[in-house]
Amino acid sequence: MAALSRYRKDTSVLSSVGVPKIKRSPLLFALMLFIAGYILLPLTWLVVNSTKTQKSLFSSFGLWFSGEFALFDNISKVLTYDDGVFVRWLANTALYVVVGAGGATLLAALGGYALAKFNFPGRRGVFILVLASLSIPGTALAVPTFLLFSQIGLTNTPWAVILPSLINPFGLYLIWIYASESVPTSLLEAARLDGAREFRIFFTIAFRLLTPGLITVLLFSIVATWNNYFLPLIMLSDPQWYPLTVGLNQWNAQSSTVGGEPIYNLVITGSLLAIIPIIAIFLYLQRYWQSGLVAGSVKQ
Amino acid sequence: MTLTREVETHPGAASSMPVIRRSRRSWTGWGFMAPFMIVFLFVLLAPVLYSVYLSVYDTKLIGGTQFVGMDNYIRVMNDPQFWDGVVRILKFFAIQVPIMIFLALGAALAIDSARLRASGFFRIIIFMPYAVPAVVATLMWGFIFGDRFGLVANLNDFLNASIPSPLTSSLILLAIANIQVWTFTGYNMLIFYSTLRTIPEELYEAADLDGANQWWVIRSIKLPALRGSMVIALVFSVIGSFQLFNEPNVLKGLAPNSISSFFTPNMYAYNLSFSGQQYNYSATVALVMGVLTMIVAYSVQHFGTRKDER
Numbered sequence: 001m002a003a004l005s006r007y008r009k010d011t012s013v014l015s016s017v018g019v020p021k022i023k024r025s026p027l028l029f030a031l032m033l034f035i036a037g038y039i040l041l042p043l044t045w046l047v048v049n050s051t052k053t054q055k056s057l058f059s060s061f062g063l064w065f066s067g068e069f070a071l072f073d074n075i076s077k078v079l080t081y082d083d084g085v086f087v088r089w090l091a092n093t094a095l096y097v098v099v100g101a102g103g104a105t106l107l108a109a110l111g112g113y114a115l116a117k118f119n120f121p122g123r124r125g126v127f128i129l130v131l132a133s134l135s136i137p138g139t140a141l142a143v144p145t146f147l148l149f150s151q152i153g154l155t156n157t158p159w160a161v162i163l164p165s166l167i168n169p170f171g172l173y174l175i176w177i178y179a180s181e182s183v184p185t186s187l188l189e190a191a192r193l194d195g196a197r198e199f200r201i202f203f204t205i206a207f208r209l210l211t212p213g214l215i216t217v218l219l220f221s222i223v224a225t226w227n228n229y230f231l232p233l234i235m236l237s238d239p240q241w242y243p244l245t246v247g248l249n250q251w252n253a254q255s256s257t258v259g260g261e262p263i264y265n266l267v268i269t270g271s272l273l274a275i276i277p278i279i280a281i282f283l284y285l286q287r288y289w290q291s292g293l294v295a296g297s298v299k300q
Numbered sequence: 301m302t303l304t305r306e307v308e309t310h311p312g313a314a315s316s317m318p319v320i321r322r323s324r325r326s327w328t329g330w331g332f333m334a335p336f337m338i339v340f341l342f343v344l345l346a347p348v349l350y351s352v353y354l355s356v357y358d359t360k361l362i363g364g365t366q367f368v369g370m371d372n373y374i375r376v377m378n379d380p381q382f383w384d385g386v387v388r389i390l391k392f393f394a395i396q397v398p399i400m401i402f403l404a405l406g407a408a409l410a411i412d413s414a415r416l417r418a419s420g421f422f423r424i425i426i427f428m429p430y431a432v433p434a435v436v437a438t439l440m441w442g443f444i445f446g447d448r449f450g451l452v453a454n455l456n457d458f459l460n461a462s463i464p465s466p467l468t469s470s471l472i473l474l475a476i477a478n479i480q481v482w483t484f485t486g487y488n489m490l491i492f493y494s495t496l497r498t499i500p501e502e503l504y505e506a507a508d509l510d511g512a513n514q515w516w517v518i519r520s521i522k523l524p525a526l527r528g529s530m531v532i533a534l535v536f537s538v539i540g541s542f543q544l545f546n547e548p549n550v551l552k553g554l555a556p557n558s559i560s561s562f563f564t565p566n567m568y569a570y571n572l573s574f575s576g577q578q579y580n581y582s583a584t585v586a587l588v589m590g591v592l593t594m595i596v597a598y599s600v601q602h603f604g605t606r607k608d609e610r
Contacts, residue, residue: 025415032410035403036425039482042440043432045451049443058449111336118329126333133344139543140590143569144351145343147583151350164343172336198328227433229546234570245435252439253553268443271436282431286424 050074050269057264074269081266085239086273089247093226093274095158096243100165101221108168108217112175113206117188133169139230146234160235161243165225171217178213179206216288219281226278244274354583372584381562382585386592388473389564393541396477401533403485405526408492409518423493427486434483434546441479442467442554467555476547480540488533495529496522531604535597542593545570565589 045062051071052060060066078086114120115127145164149155154163183206191201207214229245236242239250252267254260358368376382407426411419429437444450447465456463466475499521507517545566552559561575562568565585572582 023415024417028410028413028416029418032407032416032422035407035485036422039425039429039486042437042444042482045444046436046440061454062444062449062451063454107336107339110332114329114332118332119325120327120329120333121325123329123333126337129340129345133340136344136590137539137543137593139545139566140586140593141344141347142545143566143573143582143586144347146573147354147579148347148350163339166339167336167343169340198331202332223431227431227435229433229435229550230566230570233549234573245433248439249435249550249553252550256553256556264443264449267439271439275432275436278431278433279428282428283424286427 046268046272050265050272052265054262054265057268070265071269074265075273078266078270078273081263086244086247086270088240089242089244090273092158092241093243093245096161096165096228096232097222097225099158100162100225101218103162103166104168104171104221104225105214105218107166108171108175109207109210109214110202111172112177113179113183113202113210115172115176116179117183117185117206130169130172134173142230142234145231149235155235156237156241158241161228161232161241164231165221165228168217168221168224171221174217175210175213178210182213183209212288215285219285219288222281223278244270248274348587351583351587354580355587358580372581373588375581376584376588382565382568382588385562385565385568389541389544392473392477392544393537395473396480396541397534397537399477400481400485400488400537401530403481404488404533405492407485407489408496408526409522411489411493412496412522413514415514423490427490429483429485430487432483434479435550437479437483438547438550439554441475441482442551445475446554465555467551467558469555469558472548472551472555472558476544476551479547484537484540488536491529491533492526495526499525527604531601534600534604538597538600539593542589542596 048063048065049057051065051069051074053067053070053073056067056070115123141164146155149160154160187205188201191205196204227245228243229249232241232243232246233249236246239247242250248267248270251263251270255262255264255267355372356367356369357365358372359365407422410416411423416422445452445466447453447456447467450465452463452465455461464471466472466478503521504517507521512520543566544564548559548563549567549570552563559567561571566589569582569585569589572578572585576582
């Protein structure tokens with residue numbers, strides 16, 4: 001990874017210790033504060049309005065609190081509305097993320113390792129096929145996949161959402177680079193001489209060395225599956241299998257339909273609850289994003 | 301140092317190959333490769349092939365399913381609703397992408413320069429929307445833009461004015477562009493920033509010795525280094541715009557009169573399958589749009605890379 005090896009030292013360290021002369025620019029800071037304000041505007045709106053009752057939503061200024069503090073009331077309504085279907089959607093999302101993103105990472109790990117460390121018949125064909133698939137946009141496949149799955153009776157089952165999530169060509173590519181960089185072939189040879197079996201070698205030696213790359217792939221897969229909308233929307237007709245994204249949109253559609261019960265306060269509070277876990281994961285593991293993107297930009 | 305050259309010196313592509321050539325060929329690797337390939341063939345290759353199959357047939361009420369050759373493709377080419385969507389996403393691309401790239405570039409340069417206080421804070425905040433689901437992003441902005449209880453309604457009440465809601469049909473493309481700018485600026489910023497971090501420190505030191513100012517460093521060192529990442533960002537943006545679906549489909553709930561069933565080609569393919577049950581034609585639209593996306597994405601990459609080599 002040519003780019004990574006030439007990675008510069010952290011500029012913030014340099015500027016505070018190495019080059020003390022650089023002046024901070026207040027103008028730059030103000031401009032960036034403006035962008036940060038733009039980014040935070042809708043999130044602030046969401047937090048503020050999740051504390052309002054349906055009635056005061058319509059009668060108050062959007063960026064400040066008003067009326068009774070209804071956050072906890074809203075949360076309990078979100079969790080119990082329609083026999084607690086929101087909890088079901090949350091559990092479905094968790095299932096799709098754990099099996100889908102976890103499985104995608106495992107398949108990418110095994111395949112990337114195979115491409116990096118084994119010479120098998122058809123390796124070149126696999127390589128070309130995967131590279132070609134990198135440029136196929138996932139959404140372009142949603143309708144064709146739906147048509148095939150409905151033909152073989154897979155639609156409206158969790159598998160219809162999970163199976164397509166299992167393939168992450170970019171993740172495979174990332175692991176392949178990572179494995180050829182950080183898993184020494186001599187180490188594998190030594191283990192083989194000791195009589196260790198291939199899968200044991202993978203899970204005891206290679207897996208540990210691949211961990212940082214695996215976490216990066218896992219993170220990208222988690223965000224992709226947590227945020228997935230088009231695929232579950234097209235595949236599922238039974239609300240019992242909806243993930244949060246499709247469910248929330250259904251609540252919103254119900255509120256906007258003539259004759260449907262308006263539950264805007266639940267849509268807003270539900271949206272807030274839906275992004276808290278993913279933002280928490282994101283912030284907690286944010287340093288891995290960078291390395292994934294560096295490798296990603298080396299790719300092209 | 302450009303990104304295209306990095307590909308050539310890529311260790312995975314170049315230096316690990318000889319190691320593998322020395323080892324003997326065996327089927328052992330398939331034990332690791334097979335799980336991925338089996339699912340890959342099933343969820344990637346099979347749907348495409350099945351759609352190609354569907355696209356050359358047509359199901360009629362009278363006469364059942366018949367082989368129709370290229371008829372569906374000819375129909376797409378002459379379908380005003382399909383082209384309406386294509387023109388719309390081209391407009392969308394022309395509005396959204398320059399704004400987003402400009403913001404992302406500015407933010408990346410700001411964060412990379414040592415002159416910005418709290419750059420780590422800004423990096424995280426600006427990248428954060430990437431983790432927010434498109435559905436939630438669209439709902440938030442849709443409510444804010446709405447004239448029922450959104451900020452636009454507040455503004456109108458306060459000023460006693462009648463600013464049109466961005467969700468009216470003449471402005472809705474801008475509203476969607478805003479949502480995508482909000483979501484993806486940080487992602488592009490990080491791509492640019494990651495590349496800026498690979499510029500060797502010696503280049504800056506040399507520029508410093510020559511007494512170069514910040515603008516010269518940006519123009520002569522940083523921007524040329526960013527050309528490759530710019531191409532990547534454009535390729536991602538082509539895919540994002542051409543395959544536009546989530547934002548307009550969610551906004552349809554809030555502004556049903558502003559968004560038609562053929563607003564984007566992807567929505568058209570979706571609605572053909574679901575409201576129309578025209579599976580054969582829907583498959584054809586999806587295929588044509590997928591191929592169109594790949595051609596444009598590939599051309600952007602090809603064009604950008606060739607410029608690079610000159």
